[in-house]
Structure formats: C-alpha cells, structure tokens
Amino acid sequence: MLKLSRHVKRAIRPTHPAGLCLRRWLSTEVGLWDDLETRGFISQVTKPEKLRDALKSRQAVYSGVDPTARSLHVGHLLPMMCLLHFHIRGHHIIPLIGGATALIGDPSGRSTERPHLERAKVEANMNALTSTVETFFERASLYAASRHSDSTHATSKVVVRNNIEWFDTMGLLEFVRTVGVHARVNGMLARESVQSRLNSQQGISFAEFSYQLLQAYDFVVLNKREGCTIQIGGSDQWGNIVAGIDLISRTHPETEQSEASATEKGFGITVPLLTTASGEKIGKSAGNAVWLNDSLTSVFDFYQYFLRTTDEDVERLLKLFTLVPLEKVEEVMQIHRAKPEDRTAQKLLADEVTDLVHTGDGLRNAHAATRLLFDTDVSNTRAADAVAALSGDPRLHYVDREQLFSTPVSKLAVNARIVASNSAAKQLVSMGGLYLNGKPVQQGQTVTPGDLLDERVVILRSGKSNHAILVLK
Secondary structure: OOOOHHHOOOOOOOOOOOOOOOOOOOOOOOOHHHHHHHHOOOOEEOOHHHHHHHOOOOOEEEEEEOOOOOOOEHHHHHHHHHHHHHHHOOOEEEEEEOOOHHHOOOOOOOOOOOOOOOHHHHHHHHHHHHHHHHHHHHHHHHHHHHOOOOOOOOOOOOOOEEOHHHHOOOOHHHHHHHOHHHOOHHHHHHOHHHHHHHOOOOOOOHHHHOHHHHHHHHHHHHHHHHOEEEEEEEHHHHHHHHHHHHHHHHHOHHHOOOHHHHHOOOEEEEEOOOEOOOOOEOOEEOOEEOEOOOOOOOHHHHHHHHHOOOHHHHHHHHHHHOOOOHHHHHHHHHHHHHOHHHOHHHHHHHHHHHHHHHHHHHHHHHHHHHHHHHOOOOOOOOHHHHHHHOOOOOOEEEEOHHHHHHOEHHHHHHHOOOOOOHHHHHHHHHOOOEEEOOEEOOOOOEOOHHHOEOOOEEEEEEOOOEEEEEEEO
16 A cells, blocks of 8 residues: 655645635636647647647547556646546547557656566556546546536546557557558667667667557557547657657558648647656655555545645646636736745645545545644544545554543554554653644543544544544444
C-alpha cells in the first residue's frame, strides 16, 4: 500500500474562497485551440494553422497510456484534461490503453531499458487501468456538466480502447508486410529516443527500437476505423507521434498524389512535461506517485497534495487541472497575491481537482477528514465522511470495543505507531503532547463512550501532525 502520510506534514483547513461562485463557470464560447494555448497545454504541434482550421469541424482525437501500473497518477492528468477539453466541445475522444505496447516498453525518456512486465501482470494492470480511465471520464464529464448549464456533449459516453485488439491476432509476418514495409530505418534511427540510447553504453534492444512502429500503427488503425486525426501525448512522445503521421500518409494510397492531403489526415499535439518550480515531476512525491485510484492514494491525501501546492505552481495548475475560466483564475490569483497566507488559490485548486477526480462526495469527505484531523472542535464533523476519505490510509485503525475502552490512551497511541514506545508515550503525556479528539491526555486516561464521535471514532494525535484514527469494528 502506498504511504503518503509522511508527506502530509502541513495541512490547511478548507474554506471556499470568499465571494467566488464555484459552479456554472465553464464557457464553451472560448475557442478550443485558444483555450488550450492560453492554459499552457501546447508544447509542440504539427501544422498548427491547418489543425486550427480542422478544429472548426468535429474531429476524433486519441491519447494513449501503457498499463505499467494499475492506476493513473496525477502526472497523467495533463493529457487526460486535454482530451476532456476536446470532449466537452463535441469532439470524439478515444482514450487508448496500450495493452500490447506495455509488453514491449517505451524507450522514450529512458536512459536504460524498462523492466519487462510479465503478461499476467500487464493484463491485471490493463483491466484495472481501463476501469480507472472509464471512471475518470464518467466523473470528469459530470464535473464539466455541473459547471456549464448548456453543455450537451459533456455527458456523452467515452469508450476506452485497447491496442491489444489489433495486435493480439497479428503475426510477425503480417506486421512486417503491413507496417514494416512502410518503415524507413533512417527515420527511425533519427528519433531522439533512439539516438540517446544508441550513444549510451547499454544501447537499445530491437524490441524497444520497434516500439515507435507499434505506436505509429495504433494511429493508423484508429484513423481507418474511427476517423481519428489527432494524437495527444507527452513531450517525450513527439517522435512516436510523427512516426504515426508518416505511417498514415504511407498507408493511404489516395494520398500519394498529394503530400498536403496526407499531412491533413493526421495531426500531433504534445503537452509539456509538467514539473514543479523546484523541478520535481508533478504527481511524484519523494518517489511516490499520487494515484487517482483511492485504494492507492486516499481521497484525503489526494486533496492535501493539491492543498500544499506552492505559490509558484498554483496558477499554472489551476489553468491545467481545472475548468475554471481563465478570467476567474486571474481574479482568484489577485485575491491570493493580496493575501497569500489565506491560500485562496490552493483551496480552490484542491476543491476543484478533488471534485473532478473523486466527485462532490469525495470532496465533502476530504473536507470532513481535514476538519477531523486538524480542527480543535470536531463535534460537528461527520466521522463517517472522514473515514470514507481515509479509506486505505495507514492512519486508519479498526479496534474492537473492549480494546478501545480498556487500554490506556498512551498504549493505544503506541499500538497505532504514532509514538515509538510506552516510555515515550508516558513522557509525551507528561509534556502535554498527546491528544484525544484535540484535547491533552492525562496519565492513565482511557477512552470513554462519551469520547466517541458519531458513536464510532476517536482521534489520537502526538505532537503537531502525527495522527491515528481509531474506528470501532
């Protein structure tokens, strides 16, 4: 289980920014391309003027992710949000799971070969990731619809595809005749992902070298089957995307007479590599990913991750990870700059992204958990909401009634691993540093039925930030 508790050192109580309406913000009157550019989604693009013209009519657009894990993490939000912007403006979006390509391993952005995953592991990840992506777009569509009363596209169903559909029954000879015959080795060798590895001591395997052809063929298949004309990927995917556009042009006989028409059958967009002001990858925290699946990262920790966003990063993330209109972002940032200690922008960011990924119920639960852990008065907090937000969290402990009421609070704190030993617990009590529901504990004190919140929960805290939530079984 992923543990983020050591990173949740400083939590901020949630309050909605004063004077700001949090609903009915989205406006589809702003042109899609202008909105994407201004928000910072565009790193590179093929034929930008022709793409802008193409967007005047409905297009099909896809973005892929390989199932190297069983969930998306926060770093995946950027291409997913880019797809969402297309979706809510009526374009056909295709999230693609790379069930086949994950068996090979993408060399892009890698100095060494990726560890090979067993097929059974890839299949397990594939099924879980498909569910995660489907859930994301179901919830994101509801989020978008709730912020624009005239939206007619946001609630249309998004179908997730998997490239195992066309690769699983394709033999080597068929692949070579279908794809390999059109591939030009000099172009493949020129890709940055290949060049960097060729010049390294380890080199590059044939499997990784051929990865770009598999991804290119994905674009060809989606172009033929679903009329897909646009691929979105991370900035490290530029070479693979261009390879796909080139393969489309080579596999369409009708385009041989016209290079222009060939180019217009495929466009590529890359989104920037998203890092914090300190250079750390967004979605990574000391090597631990912040997952969208609440069984891997609790809703509370997800919420707190965005609540702790730095002043240097918050405006950019509001533009990229929410549907808050740009003029509203500027209004919020003016309030924030005038009084940064109120963290108005961070509270809005955490609220919006949690609502987007975990729905309004998840946001309410995250608020409840934050109050339960960090407010001195928790009498009006629904403990059940807080427990839901902390599902799977290592700070959550289920105890039986006899153990809860007969064991000294100091010993309960040791059992919950927020104090190292019995002697340390006694010393902490004598110093007034061990708390039960926000109040200092006395020597020998035990939990009573009157201490229970919602007749089920008590909160232990040692020092300022080490918490344990004890829940009656």
